Amino acid sequence: xxxxxxxxxxxxxxxxxxxxxxxxxxxxxxxxxxxxxxxxxxxxxxxxxxxxxxxxxxxxxxxxxxxxxxxxxxxxxxxxxxxxxxxxxxxxxxxxxxxxxxxxxxxxxxxxxxxxxxxxxxxxxxxxxxxxxxxxxxxxxxxxxxxxxxxxxxxxxxxxxxxxxxxxxxxxxxxxxxxxxxxxxxxxxxxxxxxxxxxxxxxxxxxxxxxxxxxxxxxxxxxxxxxxxxxxx
Ligand code: APR
Numbered sequence: 466x467x468x469x470x471x472x473x474x475x476x477x478x479x480x481x482x483x484x485x486x487x488x489x490x491x492x493x494x495x496x497x498x499x500x501x502x503x504x505x506x507x508x509x510x511x512x513x514x515x516x517x518x519x520x521x522x523x524x525x526x527x528x529x530x531x532x533x534x535x536x537x538x539x540x541x542x543x544x545x546x547x548x549x550x551x552x553x554x555x556x557x558x559x560x561x562x563x564x565x566x567x568x569x570x571x572x573x574x575x576x577x578x579x580x581x582x583x584x585x586x587x588x589x590x591x592x593x594x595x596x597x598x599x600x601x602x603x604x605x606x607x608x609x610x611x612x613x614x615x616x617x618x619x620x621x622x623x624x625x626x627x628x629x630x631x632x633x634x635x636x637x638x639x640x641x642x643x644x645x646x647x648x649x650x651x652x653x654x655x656x657x658x659x660x661x662x663x664x665x666x667x668x669x670x671x672x673x674x675x676x677x678x679x680x681x682x683x684x685x686x687x688x689x690x691x692x693x694x695x696x697x698x
Pocket of ligand 1: 571684
């Protein structure tokens with residue numbers, strides 16, 4: 466008997482309890498850095514050194530972080546569900562917690578890619594995290610952060626929509642639901658699919674059917690969700 470497919474969409478909030486700053490909360494990243502200077506295609510053209518430095522800082526912060534109980538709770542659900550994670554996060558905490566199926570819609574902090582060939586990607590090792598506009602890959606290409614900047618397409622969004630459309634249960638954790646196309650995934654479930662949204666300060670979602678909002682931090686919310694799912698099965 467195939468396990469039910471549980472598709473999860475996560476945002477910065479699931480990594481907050483690992484000590485990684487979100488973007489739009491008080492003291493969020495976008496309070497200290499003008500987002501269009503450090504995370505947009507125009508900003509990268511204008512001042513690539515600043516953009517490389519911004520992601521260097523975030524890589525060093527990531528080294529200090531560990532997966533938290535919410536990441537681990539998603540791994541535990543793999544016992545009873547086929548769990549697929551679609552994350553807007555560029556950290557590797559889902560993978561380090563042990564999640565197998567992780568799709569990074571907005572790229573990956575620990576990877577860099579060729580400026581000229583987006584399919585040429587290298588993984589940075591923990592001792593050489595810093596890059597500059599002069600950084601070259603093993604093949605000789607000039608390299609850039611493997612991040613989807615604002616003003617750039619989100620190559621994996623079609624695959625993500627297909628995944629959400631196959632979900633038997635859809636879970637949204639720790640996202641403000643303001644950045645599209647990721648925020649639109651909540652509208653891509655088949656009719657009647659139950660949706661759970663875990664967030665201590667959830668965005669208003671007036672028109673979403675079959676939605677249960679769990680107003681809690683990710684670690685506590687995942688405990689509540691696990692109990693709700695156990696009651697369903
Ligand atoms: N547990 C769960 N959720 C939390 C927690 C927590 N401990 N702390 C904060 N949150 C929630 C906030 O209430 C908010 O809804 O996490 C969400 C963080 O929202 P954002 O900072 O906007 O992060 P996110 O939604 O992931 O941003 C989407 O915007 O800047 C771009 O590319 C960037 O991927 C990012 C995208």
